[in-house]
Amino acid sequence: MKKMKRILASAGATVILLTGCSSVGNMDFTQYAVKQMEIASMESKGVTTINLKYDEKKVEDKEALKLLKLFSDIKITAHMINENKDTMSIVGTITVRKGDIPFKLFLKQEEVILQLDNASKPIRMIDKTGSPSANNENYIATIKKLTPYIVKHLPNPSTLEVTSKQDKVLDENINGKNIHLEIYGDEIPSLILSFMEGISKDKEAIEVLVNTINETDASVKLTTETFQKELDTMVVKLKEQLTTLKQDKTSQQLFSKNNYIKADILVDNKLHERKSDMTFHFAFPIPDESGIESLKIESKNENWNINQPIKAQNISATQYLTEEQLGVDRGGKNFLDTLNKESSVLYDILVNDLGIHVDKEK
Numbered sequence: 117m118k119k120m121k122r123i124l125a126s127a128g129a130t131v132i133l134l135t136g137c138s139s140v141g142n143m144d145f146t147q148y149a150v151k152q153m154e155i156a157s158m159e160s161k162g163v164t165t166i167n168l169k170y171d172e173k174k175v176e177d178k179e180a181l182k183l184l185k186l187f188s189d190i191k192i193t194a195h196m197i198n199e200n201k202d203t204m205s206i207v208g209t210i211t212v213r214k215g216d217i218p219f220k221l222f223l224k225q226e227e228v229i230l231q232l233d234n235a236s237k238p239i240r241m242i243d244k245t246g247s248p249s250a251n252n253e254n255y256i257a258t259i260k261k262l263t264p265y266i267v268k269h270l271p272n273p274s275t276l277e278v279t280s281k282q283d284k285v286l287d288e289n290i291n292g293k294n295i296h297l298e299i300y301g302d303e304i305p306s307l308i309l310s311f312m313e314g315i316s317k318d319k320e321a322i323e324v325l326v327n328t329i330n331e332t333d334a335s336v337k338l339t340t341e342t343f344q345k346e347l348d349t350m351v352v353k354l355k356e357q358l359t360t361l362k363q364d365k366t367s368q369q370l371f372s373k374n375n376y377i378k379a380d381i382l383v384d385n386k387l388h389e390r391k392s393d394m395t396f397h398f399a400f401p402i403p404d405e406s407g408i409e410s411l412k413i414e415s416k417n418e419n420w421n422i423n424q425p426i427k428a429q430n431i432s433a434t435q436y437l438t439e440e441q442l443g444v445d446r447g448g449k450n451f452l453d454t455l456n457k458e459s460s461v462l463y464d465i466l467v468n469d470l471g472i473h474v475d476k477e478k
Contacts, residue, residue, distance in 0.1 A: 143278045143293060144387070146267045151387040153256045157426055158198045162417035166190040168408055175407035184407070186469055187212055197428045201253070205428035214469075215461040222431045229431045233462040235454035240436035261328055265321035269314030271307055273299045283382050285390050285418050292384040301375035305358050312354060316347040369401035374410075392417045448472045 168188040175181040194208030206221040220231040220238070231238035275298035283290050299307075315321055319340075326343050330336055361367040375398050382391040396413040441450050448466065455463040466472045 143295065143383075146264050148383060148387045148389075149263050149267065150260055152389060153259060155198075155388070156423050157200055157421070158196075158419055158423070159421040159426055160194075160196045160198075160417060160419045162194055162196075162415060164192045164194075164413065164415040166192075167412045169410045169412070170407045171409060172407065174405070176405040180406065182469065185213065186465065189213060197426055199426055199428040203428045205430070207429060212461070212465070214465060217462050220429070220431050222428065224428070224430075229436070231431050231433075233455055233460045235437075235451075236433075237435050237437045237454040238431050238433050239442065239451075241439050258328055258332065261324060265315070265318065265324060269311050269318065269321070271310040271314075273297060273303055273307065275299075281382060283391060285382075285420050288420065290382060290384050290390050292382055292390065295379070295381040295383060297377075297379050299377045300373045301371040302373055304371055305361060309351070309354055309358060312347070312351050316344070316351050322347070366401050369399070372399070374399040386422075388419070388422050390419050 166189075168184060170184050170188060172181065172184075175184065189212070191211040192208060193211075194206050196204065196206045198204045203224045205223070206219075208219055210217040210219060217233045219233070220229075222229040226243045228241045228243060229238050230241075275296070277296045279294050279296070281292060281294035283292075283294075315325075322340055322343055326338050326340050329338050329343075361371065377394070377396050379392065379394040381389055381393075384390050392415070394415045397410065398412075399410045400408055437450060437454065445451060452463060452466065452472070457463055
């Protein structure tokens with residue numbers, strides 16, 4: 117669960133890294149990416165919709181069809197408070213065809229508490245894999261070292277525009293820049309090849325990459341010469357694969373304009389991301405017995421209280437479900453007993469649609 121914080125904190129920066137290295141609208145993409153990693157606290161709200169388009173007539177598995185009807189349209193609304201590197205909370209709602217499933221999540225150091233559909237006993241887990249703060253700081257330090265070289269060699273997609281923009285986040289007026297980008301499937305092979313060729317010719321970048329890898333894992337003992345040879349081999353193989361891809365009909369459908377990422381990102385004068393609107397679309401290249409034709413994910417997000425003192429929302433309860441209790445809960449009884457059998461959408465789905473039944477006590 118602690119990896120979630122890393123992903124949430126760097127999601128916007130990751131998208132921007134896809135935009136390449138060229139200067140557009142006086143925007144410093146390297147500094148932008150670094151600024152997102154340096155955010156210590158932040159409050160956000162967002163809406164994400166997930167849509168699976170399918171042909172019901174082609175779905176051969178009846179159980180799979182049942183799941184598609186239940187979960188082909190999902191909306192997730194969330195309010196996130198990132199108090200610091202070790203503490204955060206999310207309060208939101210997952211909406212499916214049958215109704216709303218509210219949820220709460222609280223993370224503090226090694227402790228994770230999750231409450232689903234107003235369960236009388238939240239689930240409490242302890243992450244025993246190490247210190248989240250130390251791991252997070254090491255992760256960010258590593259990415260910071262690599263970011264300038266990654267951004268330097270990433271080519272721009274065909275559509276990348278940076279324009280001045282005034283907008284509002286809550287009641288705050290923002291004077292900043294809007295980054296508009298579109299990346300289509302037919303561009304991806306050439307973008308990857310261009311990036312790999314650029315890195316393979318940059319001796320300084322290779323040296324930094326090798327040092328970073330060795331610092332991360334001392335047992336590797338990688339040399340620049342070995343890494344250079346591996347990169348050169350990868351570039352040659354990639355060129356061969358791209359030639360093959362151009363002749364393969366399935367690959368042509370996969371890397372087509374039907375598959376894309378589109379985004380509009382509002383950045384303030386401190387290079388902090390304040391608002392984003394992103395769309396991901398993937399059309400499945402070969403129709404099969406699953407009947408699934410395409411996946412579309414749309415996400416809108418706003419950020420405020422950046423690097424300000426804020427407090428995550430704890431989940432307090434007199435009793436919790438522990439990992440040990442869930443581990444021996446093969447029939448799901450311990451968890452299902454925490455849900456309201458009359459009003460819980462989650463209980464209805466688990467029992468009546470997915471067939472999870474609680475054995476009656478004798």
